[in-house]
Amino acid sequence: MYWFIIIALIVLLLCWLLVVPVVLEVDTCVPFASMRWGKFAGAVIWYDEAWRFSFRMFFFKKTMPFSEMKRRPGKAAKSTHKKARPAKKNNLKKIVAIIKACEVKEWRLAIDTGDFTLNGQLYALNFIPLFYHHLSINFTGENYAYLKLQHQPWKIVYALLH
Known part of the structure; x- marks a missing residue:
């Protein structure tokens, strides 16, 4: 009987993970990019005197500058040539x-091209309802972009399986 409850809880947890949205946020005005998966996982990249990276999952949190990240020495690549398969249309x-x-x-999105004539020609785009x-x-010389995307993991799984 206990194994049934444990399996049911695991299935409910997996279903909940498929429903919780993944949010991607990028802001160039303040050099910042983040990706969050609900309240329990996320990664952030930002700039303050140096580029920094922060990763959080459940109770684990790690923050470090990119200068501390060291690359592992890679293995030498094998020179065996394989036939290139054509990419599938699927x-x-x-x-x-x-x-x-x-x-x-x-x-x-804020754009200043630096050319007053071109800015004047593009200015009418500000008033299109879309x-x-x-x-x-x-x-004014102001250029920036801000984008916030949301994705449901179950939609990704559905797109991959369908």
Whole structure:
């Protein structure tokens, strides 16, 4: 009887992991990128005097600058040549299905080309309803991008299996 409860809890945990969203956030105004999988896992890259990396999973947390990350010496590559297989078309369909399943939660883009004439020609894009409050063509020298994407892991699995 106890094994049934343990198996049921493991199945419920796996189902919950498939439903919890994965959020990717990139901001170029403040050099920052993060990826979170619910409340229990995440990774962050940011810049303050040096590029830093932070990783968190459950109760484990590690933060370090990139300068402390050392590469392991790689093994010498074997020179055996294998026949190159042609890429399957199904892989491209799966990649497109994964990208289509992604939701854009928020995005902002500010552009100053440095050319007043070109900025003036592009300025009308600010008032298109699709870009309103998201795109800013400006004359102030301000350039930045912000993107927040959300993805459900079960949609990735569905796209890979379908």
